[in-house]
Amino acid sequence: MNFTLGELMVAAAAREIRDGEVVFVGMRLPLIAFVVAKRTHAPNCVGLFENGVIRTKPAPELIYTMADPPNLLHATQCLDMMGVMGLLQSGRVDLGFLGAAEVDRCGNLNSTQVQGKNGLLRLPGSGGACDIASLARRFVAMIEHSPHRLPQRVSYITSPGNGDGKGFRRRAGLPRGGPAAIITTKAVLRFGEDGEAYLYSHHPGVSVDDVVGSTGWKLRVGDEVQETPVPSQGELRAIREYDTQGFWTS
Amino acid sequence: MPKLLSMHDAIAEFVPDGSSVAVGLQLEQMIPFAAGHEIIRQKRRELRLIGPISDCLFDQLIGAGCVKDVVAAWVGNVMMGQAYNFRRAVEAGEVRVFNMTNFTIALGLQAGAMGLPFLPTRTAMGSDVPKGNHFFYQIISPFEPKEMLLAVRAIVPDVTIVHVQRADEEGNAHCWGNFGVMLEAVRAARKVIVIAEEIVSPEIIASDPNRTMIPGFLVSAVVREPFGAHPSPVQGYYSRDNDFFRQYHAETKTPDEYGRWRAEWVDGLKSRAEYLERLGHPRIDALKVKKHAFSAPADYGY
Numbered sequence: 083m084n085f086t087l088g089e090l091m092v093a094a095a096a097r098e099i100r101d102g103e104v105v106f107v108g109m110r111l112p113l114i115a116f117v118v119a120k121r122t123h124a125p126n127c128v129g130l131f132e133n134g135v136i137r138t139k140p141a142p143e144l145i146y147t148m149a150d151p152p153n154l155l156h157a158t159q160c161l162d163m164m165g166v167m168g169l170l171q172s173g174r175v176d177l178g179f180l181g182a183a184e185v186d187r188c189g190n191l192n193s194t195q196v197q198g199k200n201g202l203l204r205l206p207g208s209g210g211a212c213d214i215a216s217l218a219r220r221f222v223a224m225i226e227h228s229p230h231r232l233p234q235r236v237s238y239i240t241s242p243g244n245g246d247g248k249g250f251r252r253r254a255g256l257p258r259g260g261p262a263a264i265i266t267t268k269a270v271l272r273f274g275e276d277g278e279a280y281l282y283s284h285h286p287g288v289s290v291d292d293v294v295g296s297t298g299w300k301l302r303v304g305d306e307v308q309e310t311p312v313p314s315q316g317e318l319r320a321i322r323e324y325d326t327q328g329f330w331t332s
Numbered sequence: 333m334p335k336l337l338s339m340h341d342a343i344a345e346f347v348p349d350g351s352s353v354a355v356g357l358q359l360e361q362m363i364p365f366a367a368g369h370e371i372i373r374q375k376r377r378e379l380r381l382i383g384p385i386s387d388c389l390f391d392q393l394i395g396a397g398c399v400k401d402v403v404a405a406w407v408g409n410v411m412m413g414q415a416y417n418f419r420r421a422v423e424a425g426e427v428r429v430f431n432m433t434n435f436t437i438a439l440g441l442q443a444g445a446m447g448l449p450f451l452p453t454r455t456a457m458g459s460d461v462p463k464g465n466h467f468f469y470q471i472i473s474p475f476e477p478k479e480m481l482l483a484v485r486a487i488v489p490d491v492t493i494v495h496v497q498r499a500d501e502e503g504n505a506h507c508w509g510n511f512g513v514m515l516e517a518v519r520a521a522r523k524v525i526v527i528a529e530e531i532v533s534p535e536i537i538a539s540d541p542n543r544t545m546i547p548g549f550l551v552s553a554v555v556r557e558p559f560g561a562h563p564s565p566v567q568g569y570y571s572r573d574n575d576f577f578r579q580y581h582a583e584t585k586t587p588d589e590y591g592r593w594r595a596e597w598v599d600g601l602k603s604r605a606e607y608l609e610r611l612g613h614p615r616i617d618a619l620k621v622k623k624h625a626f627s628a629p630a631d632y633g634y
Contacts, residue, residue: 132359132384132512133358133359133360133511133512134510146574147360148359149512149564149565150571151571151572154509154510155625160510162510162513162515163359163384163435163512163513164439164442164516167438170435171435171453171455194431194461203423204419204422204423206414206418207405207407207429208405208432208433208461209433209434210405211433212433213433213434213456215459216454216458216459217454217455238460239459240431242456242458242459250458251458255480255481256458
């Protein structure tokens with residue numbers, strides 16, 4: 083079966099959504115993951131967008147940003163950011179999706195600034211990522227898999243994961259949550275009781291050694307490492323009927 | 333005093349040098365690009381920009397040298413990623429950034445809107461966002477259980493600029509679609525400039541008070557500027573011009589390239605009318621609503 087890496091990652095992200103869950107969708111690839119989940123295994127999930135949109139039906143056509151007109155048409159509700167962020171803070175959001183420039187060993191995310199050869203490189207910033215990572219019941223991040231993108235420790239914590247390990251979130255005053263999975267271009271990482279990431283599955287055609295060697299710390303390998311399941315026909319159909327030009331998934 | 337002004341006069345009067353300006357408050361919808369371009373043409377300096385996600389409006393103002401600092405959650409080009417002027421200016425130390433999150437921008441503006449010094453939240457604790465950032469302070473709840481919370485300092489913009497679908501000449505404004513943090517920013521600001529696709533009669537606005545997001549008494553200036561949010565979308569009026577954002581990304585990688593872009597789209601033009609001429613009718617027509625989707629009327633009768 084032919085599929086792209088983008089399609090594999092979107093399908094993997096979609097499967098993180100359980101039917102009936104309330105999901106904070108975020109930007110870029112997760113916009114499609116929500117649509118795929120709705121059209122396949124999670125028809126009853128609810129999408130919250132930080133511009134104030136709540137949707138129980140996916141947008142009727144491809145969107146590039148959460149405020150594109152199709153994402154407002156026939157929405158369940160179109161109001162304000164404070165409303166959806168209030169729902170997030172009060173614990174009504176099961177899952178949130180994030181992107182980042184760096185993700186570290188304990189699932190902390192950096193999208194603010196990274197250290198380059200000639201000093202700090204400035205990135206766009208948190209957006210709502212810090213809020214989602216702080217307040218959702220669990221979060222999933224998506225990132226390119228390379229030693230630079232997956233360092234031992236991020237240089238700046240834009241969005242808190244498990245900090246320096248077990249107990250960090252409670253000590254910091256965070257009410258709940260933490261990272262459930264990191265979906266990379268090579269693998270899916272999950273988190274142990276101690277708050278540290280381990281290799282859960284490698285993508286088809288990628289060896290365990292490749293994954294471990296492309297990670298900026300000594301990545302623990304789970305007892306039963308699987309291969310990331312390939313996208314199903316139904317998932318591919320949902321992706322391709324939506325992202326017809328392959329803007330997000332080619 | 334009549335509030336209905338030209339864009340030139342509204343910016344000249346209500347956005348002086350050194351102002352704090354809240355703009356781009358509805359996330360990727362209804363971003364007042366025409367107002368931003370007029371600010372660039374009038375060579376405003378030392379501005380503080382306030383907003384959650386500006387798409388590339390903040391980048392344009394920064395590249396034109398209008399900006400001293402930025403209070404924002406995210407600055408870039410949403411569909412393309414980075415924006416280059418912002419990155420260069422921050423890395424060179426020319427523009428300072430106060431890192432916020434979307435929620436804490438909303439809370440800061442809401443505190444301003446309510447006349448409070450701060451509002452508490454549970455977000456961002458354990459992150460580096462509050463560290464060394466005077467918009468945040470850790471506090472203990474006075475109530476049991478005495479939890480740790482983060483206080484977010486009130487944000488009171490000198491001027492909030494919003495783009496809406498329609499307003500009357502007093503600034504009573506109908507807006508529909510997503511609001512982001514617009515309502516908080518309007519209530520928090522010392523002055524408000526409303527830019528509307530259409531100026532309509534007060535009777536049309538009064539016919540649907542649930543849709544009146546801005547009461548006119550808070551408004552200092554009203555500007556009629558059709559297509560004034562292009563390339564961002566205005567629900568029910570025009571779509572997002574995705575190609576324009578792609579082109580901006582491709583054509584503004586260096587200061588020289590950005591200078592050429594600005595000469596073509598801002599500095600070399602006198603007004604939004606000339607901008608639309610440059611954009612051309614085929615492109616404008618392609619963005620207009622293809623299939624209307626009217627809501628059912630609401631009966632306010634008794």
